[in-house]
Amino acid sequence: GQQLNQSPQSMFIQEGEDVSMNCTSSSIFNTWLWYKQDPGEGPVLLIALYKAGELTSNGRLTAQFGITRKDSFLNISASIPSDVGIYFCAGQPNYGGSQGNLIFGKGTKLSVKP
Amino acid sequence: DTGVSQDPRHKITKRGQNVTFRCDPISEHNRLYWYRQTLGQGPEFLTYFQNEAQLEKSRLLSDRFSAERPKGSFSTLEIQRTEQGDSAMYLCASSLARWYEQYFGPGTRLTVT
Numbered sequence: 001g002q003q004l005n006q007s008p009q010s011m012f013i014q015e016g017e018d019v020s021m022n023c024t025s026s027s028i029f030n031t032w033l034w035y036k037q038d039p040g041e042g043p044v045l046l047i048a049l050y051k052a053g054e055l056t057s058n059g060r061l062t063a064q065f066g067i068t069r070k071d072s073f074l075n076i077s078a079s080i081p082s083d084v085g086i087y088f089c090a091g092q093p094n095y096g097g098s099q100g101n102l103i104f105g106k107g108t109k110l111s112v113k114p
Numbered sequence: 115d116t117g118v119s120q121d122p123r124h125k126i127t128k129r130g131q132n133v134t135f136r137c138d139p140i141s142e143h144n145r146l147y148w149y150r151q152t153l154g155q156g157p158e159f160l161t162y163f164q165n166e167a168q169l170e171k172s173r174l175l176s177d178r179f180s181a182e183r184p185k186g187s188f189s190t191l192e193i194q195r196t197e198q199g200d201s202a203m204y205l206c207a208s209s210l211a212r213w214y215e216q217y218f219g220p221g222t223r224l225t226v227t
Contacts, residue, residue, distance in 0.1 A: 090156070
């Protein structure tokens, strides 16, 4: 089945650092979304992207819909401790007629540097 | 404005028992989704409803699983004859016009012993 590859799998942040992560697919996606999940909670929608090349910000978060429509990037500027958690990319693939099935990556886990 | 709510938050059951989970979507959201999430993985789609109609079911939804949304408002997910492999977080989400903007509830953590 369709898979989304997230990179890196995990990373450590120090307060104030900028963070970058990405998500790639072998096929075209129509929509990309980024979610954050805290332990024991459901994912929270951060940013939704609708067309190739689109760049959208939400506070310190900026995400881009790749030109090839096969990737997306999320940047966090000036990280703070509450940014720790797991970030998931998700998307609506271009194939088929489903209007319900979001495909999720395996997540990038952000932790605080010891 | 209340978000998506799920009940219970945690459920421990013995193998072979039946369990039922409830999801209350955001008010006026006509689409409701069920996902399953295991440790270290992203959510995996199970099924979705538009109003009371169940429009799509994943191959992950075996015949032991059944979901309903009788009046187009809350939904229930029932698992019959639970197996240890059913242990997971069961997430519910809802959406309105832009169906892909799905808002998730806190999940129900199921542990089958």
